[in-house]
Amino acid sequence: METKATVGKERFFIVVRGKARKGFCRGCIGLVEAETQRGELMGLFYSGSGSNNAGSPKSGGIVKREDTYPLSRHQAQLLLFVSSVNKRLELLCNPQLFSAICELSQDDLVVVKHKKGHLPGLVKNLMLIGRKDNQEDLHMLGFEVEFVDSDNGVSSKKPAPPPLFSAADISQVVPSYSVPFGLHWRDGTGAALNRKAVTRINSMPSLGSHRRQILENHQSPNPHNSRAPLEMGSIVEVKSNTGVTVYGVIRWMGILNGKTNEWVGIELDYDVNGCSDGTYDGKRYFSCKGNRALFVPVTKCSPDSRFLCSAARQETLKPSEPPSVPPLEDSEEDAPPISETEALSLLVGRMKGIQGHFNSCYLDATLFCLFSSSTILDNICHKSSGSEQPITCTLRKDIVNRLRRQGFVPAESVMNFRKQLGCDTYLKEEKDPEEFITVLLQRVLCKEPLLKLRSRGETSQGAYTFQIILDKEQVEQMPTVQQLLDISFMSCDLKFEEVPSFLIVQMPRFGKKYKMFPHIIPSTELDITDLLYNSPRECFVCGRLAEYECLQCLPDRKLQPGRIKQFCTICNTQVHTHPSRQEHSPKTLALPEGVPCAPGTRHTMQLFAVLCIQTSHYVSFVKYGPDPRSWLFFDSMADRYGDDRSGYNIPEIKACPELGDFLSQSEEQIAQANPSQAGEPVRRLLCDSYMFLYQRPSISLQE
Incomplete structure (x- = not known):
């Protein structure tokens, strides 16, 4: 076998895929x-910490x-x-943390x-x-970590050497120059950190002075550099008059009662004595753990300096060279x-998330909604490799599994x-998410229509999404999704033939600019x-089995406008004896034979994602778990590095608890809220919503 000897430094590697x-x-x-010559590597491999001969080289192999x-x-x-190879690869797939x-x-x-948590x-x-006596060994590296007591600084109990941790045990890193000397903990007393001298081995990187220099360069005054804008979700620091610096995330921005300038509400990283749980002067502005909510003027905040060195490293990258991504393992097992x-x-x-390119935001935002946390399409997308099309394989392996x-x-x-979608317009132009979803489900995943709808002519038709159609006068200025869906079905005389497992509701807006309603309230639970x-329904008045339905009663302000009005025989007669309703034409409901006298179980759908559009740019909100606060905001083109020719888009995901x-909150409280003062994520959700994605509760989000 022909080989060529390696030249220069040692070349280590990790096997990321293959059998x-x-x-x-x-x-x-x-x-x-x-x-x-064929591009195969020949070399030694090493035993990990779980082996008796940890760090010792084994016989050669080929990969x-x-x-x-x-x-x-x-x-x-x-x-x-x-010790765990899976944890090694997980850490490698988080390049920011590993670096x-x-x-x-x-x-x-x-x-x-x-074992006690994080x-x-x-x-x-x-x-x-x-073993230090064996020079051929690759000595492993672990970290001695001295725990910090949240009440008293560094723990005073030191009966034994600090415990040893592997790189995979570390979930967060804060550089030493950003740790304040004299942190104030919950009891309000100062606790100076005990910084005893430790002999550092040669392989320990001494980067503190280099990073301090970077920080000093960024903090030096420059009249040409404007102050970085702060917004909801910004990571900030606040320095007190005593010199103590605290860190946190902006959860609220606006004008407090009795104040004239803009203030912010910050959720701090640690408990601080005197802080609240998100209330100020008896009024709640956001929610967090007790002793972690700090309210200060926005002028007192500045971007978190702990991350400036990361920004400096990013600035050294050439625009034509986006950060490298580790290759994905070639596994038949679906993630x-x-x-x-x-x-x-x-x-x-x-x-x-998903990196945007060439007007792809409609596709990026939709794919993130469908595949990041929901299981709704897993049984469709994940087929045996022998029966799937190349485009389905690309979707499954290169997008879903990688994400x-x-x-x-x-x-x-x-x-x-x-490119595999087969149409040049998909490659160069921005498409409508509705069109893409139809192509994705029908042609790529070979899925039958998600919805089976029965029209007034007793004909059945299939659809992948449902477009809200109604007159603006039929509903209030700030309707809920539930109201829009109910009124649209009533106006078009439509019914679901069966409970769908997946429901995509498209809001009444036309083109990229015109929208029928300036604000729409999301319904987190949709009752269908x-x-x-042919499903037994409940009388709107008395709760008995309904036998009539009235479209003209929908906008009646005396009968909860926007709610479907269905009545039993007695209530139908009583309601329509009113002079203002005598001209109504109630419709008789069709009920199957043998239906019980009382209505049955309610059928509901759970909101798990919202697709939004502002001008011509699509973004998405996704619920990633059962907890009510488990929401993410995704933008595939949140920022850009370099110019239009040689640069690349920077996608970003933010947590939105x-x-x-x-x-x-109740629908009444939401309706009374001012979107412009509720924070940017809330404003975008209320004002820019385009599609709401629902699924049956049985198809739950991952816990």
């Missing part, structure tokens, strides 16, 4: 000794170069101490996974693990929807999918019982 072959398997860490991801020696040592872990310095603040601590040392417990760590941040495993889908994957054909708080 086991001559010693190497997925998750193995190896050292390249030679490379064949395809495209099935590997290159590592530095430091990265290989950190990953080797992670920060590789740069940890002494006294950096980290959050580690512990605990903050200080990195005290980087430990070499392995499950992202669970509620993993969604925030995997998805939230910049360069997360769920790595939290990021590069633009090239979506562009390849658009009264919209089912305040959206859940807002939607948990």
Whole structure:
């Protein structure tokens, strides 16, 4: 076999996909000794921390170069101490976190996974693990972490050396220069951090001075640089008059009662004595844990300096070189929807979600709604590899699995999918999400129409989405989705033949600018019982079995306008004896034989995603779990790096717990709210909603 010797530095790698072959398997860490002309790597592989010979090289093996991801020696040592190969690959798929872990310095603040939960601590040392007498071993690296007591600073109980953690145990990193010397904890007393001297091994990266220099460069006054704009969800810091700095996320912006300038409500990272749970002067502005809500003038806030060094590193990237993405393992096993417990760590941040390119936002936002957290289309999309089309395989492997495993889908994957759609307009032009959903379900996934509708002529028709059609005078200025759906069905004399598993409701707007209603209230639960054909229904007045339905009663302000009006025989007679209703023409309801005298179970649908449009740009809100506050906001083109020719779009996902708080209010409270003062996520949801996506409760979101 022809080979060429490696030249220069050591070349380490991790196997990210492919089946086991001559010693190497997925998750193995190896050292390249030679490379064949066919692009195969020959080398040694190492045992991890779960082996008796941890760090010792094993006999040589062969692996395809495209099935590997290159590592530095430091990265290989950190990953080797992670005993689970799945956790190694998960960490590799979170490049921001892994990069920060590789740069940890002494006294950096980290959050580690512990049997007691996620605990903050200080990195005290980087430990070499392995037999020092064997020079061929790849010594593993672990972190000694000293826990920080949230009440008293660094824990005073030190009967034993600090516990040892692997890189996979670290869930958050805060550089040492951003940790205040004299943090004020919940009891209001200062607790200076105990920074004892620790001998650092040679492989410990000493990056503190370099990062401080970066920070100083960014903090130096420059009259040409304007202050970074702050908005809902911005990560900020506030420095008190005593010099203590606290950090948090903006959850509310607006004018407080009795104030004239703009203030912000911040949810802090830690409990602080004297703070609230989101209330100020007896009025609630947002919700969070007690002692974590701080209200200050917006002028007192500034962007979190802990992330400035990350921004500096991003500025050194060339516009033509977007951040590299680790190759996705070639596995026949389909990735499950992202669970509620993993969604925030995997998805939230910049360069997360689906990267937009060439007017693809309609497609990016729709795909994120359908496949990130919901199981609704899994049984359709995930077929056996022998029976699926190439385009379905691309959707499943390059988009759905990549999104769920790595939290990021590069633009090239979506562009390849658009090419396979077979129409040049899908590649270059912006399409309507309704058209794309129909093509996706009908041609790509070969799915029958989701909805079976029966019209007034007793004819049945299929549809993939439902377009709201009504007269503006039939409903109030700020209607709910429930009202719009009920009135539209009544006006068009339509009924569902069966309960759909999936319902996409398209709002009444025409083109990219005109919308019939300036604000629409989302219905988190949609009751379709009264919209089912041949289904027993409840009398609007007395609750007995309904036998009549009246369209003219819909707008009646004395009968709860917007609600479907159906009556038993007695109530129908009484209601229509009123002089204003004597001209109405109630319609007799068709009921199947043997129907019980009392109405049966209510049939409801749960909201799990909303597609929004502002001018010509589509974004989406997605509910990623059962908790009412589990909402995400996704924008595939939130920012751009470089110019139109050589740059690339930066997608971003933000957590929106305040959206859940807002939607948990009653419809009356929501209707009285001022969208412009409720925060940007809430405003966009109320003003820009285009499609609401619902599913049956039995098809639940991932917990």
